[in-house]
Amino acid sequence: MTLLKSWVASANGPKHPFPLNNLPYGVFSTDTFDPRCGVAIGDMILDMRRAEEAGLVSLTDDALFDVPFWNEVMEEGPELWSALRKRITQIVAEGSPDRERAEPLLVPQAEAEMHLPFLVAEFTDFYAGKHHAVNVGTMFRGAENALPPNWLHIPIGYNGRASSVVVSGSDVRRPWGQLKSPEHDKPAFLPSRRFDLELEMGAIVGTASDGPVTVDEAFEMIFGYVLLNDWSARDIQAWEYQPLGPFQAKATATSISPWIVTAAALEPFRCDTPEREVDLLDHLKDTGPMLYDIDLAVSLAPEGKPATEIARTNYREIYYSSAQQLAHHSTSGCPMTPGDLLGSGTISGPTKPERGSLLELSWGGKEPLTLESGESRTFLEDGDTLTLWGAAHGDGYTIGFGECTGTILPALDNPYER
């Protein structure tokens, strides 16, 4: 696969995140247009509502784009997904006979405000990055007991809070919570002092299931991927998480990048999961390359200061593919719904600059990072802007995700004293 050419000239650069090979799906609005589905091509967005109204896209009896979310497309299933991608490719490809009709339907990304691209049905967050799990386990339980006994046998996950999911660009308010410092005998209600990011990929479930699905079936159910930052209050988490897992520590916000990069666009970048120490049980075994080779980076910019890249890694470090995670998620008969979002778990590589959280980068706050501005960080400070980046690199082209960013606002005054 090489770069496919579009009549939208900006899409034809080898490093542009949104070439014809990508065609990611988002929801945008402008001063003129209320929120609606759109497809990124170069620096532009193809307005899918108007494209459908104009008869340029017409694959179903009922309208797909009269709503400002992609769930209705998802629910149609893989055949429609494929036909839709083919049709959009035709419309914006170099030499397309549709150019004249389509050109007025393009909106510059610079004029668009992005919204959540889909209605999040439920959110599940996994813990499937082995370097991350080993790092965190070593800090909390020592190197010998770093990985829990189940970790190499199932993708450990917990249910998160769908209502916490926000689109990139949304500010994130530092949370209050109940904390207990080791030096105090009693807990206190305070703003979090160890507020952190987690670099993750999010897989979006496109079709429903109501019983156990195989890894192969799960792979076919996944509509696409986004970057995901699972903001985490480490001090709230430490006090609350035993015995039933993280709760308020993860409920403040979960940011995702605005463009759904489809599984189809990522097809050339499929790769194997890392080598395994123990065989998985049959129902979770890899049946082919279902992970993706996606370069990832994290940058941190203090307020009014330039950004420093604080981590760089790759999605291929994840130990269980989203297909394996989804298969495991369904084992109990748990019904899965279009719009379910599965966080991969924090992605860290084997070396220090590859760690996907400040908890790991600062080793629990003991080894502060020095930023290019000269400031140091253990955890996030008010005014910090955190940005995740992701891209798959093909032969002369790039499949980009757009950025996933958020700025930390100071905690409210005590929210109960008003």
Place this chain on the structure above:
Amino acid sequence: MTLLKSWVASANGPKHPFPLNNLPYGVFSTDTFDPRCGVAIGDMILDMRRAEEAGLVSLTDDALFDVPFWNEVMEEGPELWSALRKRITQIVAEGSPDRERAEPLLVPQAEAEMHLPFLVAEFTDFYAGKHHAVNVGTMFRGAENALPPNWLHIPIGYNGRASSVVVSGSDVRRPWGQLKSPEHDKPAFLPSRRFDLELEMGAIVGTASDGPVTVDEAFEMIFGYVLLNDWSARDIQAWEYQPLGPFQAKATATSISPWIVTAAALEPFRCDTPEREVDLLDHLKDTGPMLYDIDLAVSLAPEGKPATEIARTNYREIYYSSAQQLAHHSTSGCPMTPGDLLGSGTISGPTKPERGSLLELSWGGKEPLTLESGESRTFLEDGDTLTLWGAAHGDGYTIGFGECTGTILPALDNPYER
């Protein structure tokens, strides 16, 4: 408060679960009518869709009852809730001038099939029954470490799976899952052998919030209550729950009773939470009686055999009211949504016959229960029908919940060998 009289004669018995004092909200269908909102009165259901169409109920500009769920009513907020209850009371009260118009809108409950009364936005399950937590903790960690250090300071909860929620009467399929018996070194994929119930109450969040709410505000946000059975696969849970909490063990099904008993109907039964060992932090402190005096019972009927009552307790055993749980849930800024369902946690009393799960009743399977049919049980067997009951007892009247029942179907053949 005493029994209020209705012209629906069956509603006037002192033990009938649905007198005029109750008026619980459900969704029903019949051979003639597709699913729609209804209000139980005695043995009948008032069809709210037709009542609205006939102009008998008309409190808003837009229709509230053109959809088969109560979420639109919830979203209107407490003033509308109060006006609606007042209007329905007028319609079905003894001597009502509306009797002639309303009588044709009644449907016998015997002819109705019940559906989920609301769209479940998200489901959170708490662990707020102290006797339950002490029993489980003692089994797993010994009596000295029974309660985790945080337990007396915050209502411990975890996010559950909204898609698992089903209405009473739905069969429950025994799940498969990854298990590891202490006598094996490796996990295996098997049907659960320790499938259990959990007796809980469910509180339904009626109005939205997007920042921390006080206990008083939380109390006002709760629309009503249902019985809730949080089916639990103990063997799956034991293997998966460290370090991030229960996941597939709780995802097969969560049954709720079909009638939402409103907070208004339960008003006369408000009571205090149990005495506390330690003071709560200010933002979680009780500000008045916000728990309810509701008698609860559990019965188990093996296939084709009579039922045995296996537990009897009261909602007042719960250590944190739903208002306290909801206030805690919001501390991080977690947005709450109409239709969020909060499970109270398993409700157990101090003595053995008051325990709300088989895990506790059979003390981890070591002390089998003997049923009236002569059979014994440690955990649930295929064909068992489990029923939860709940009622508040007033002066000559009863506020009933209807039953919350489910029958265990045998596990599928290996779902991955097909």
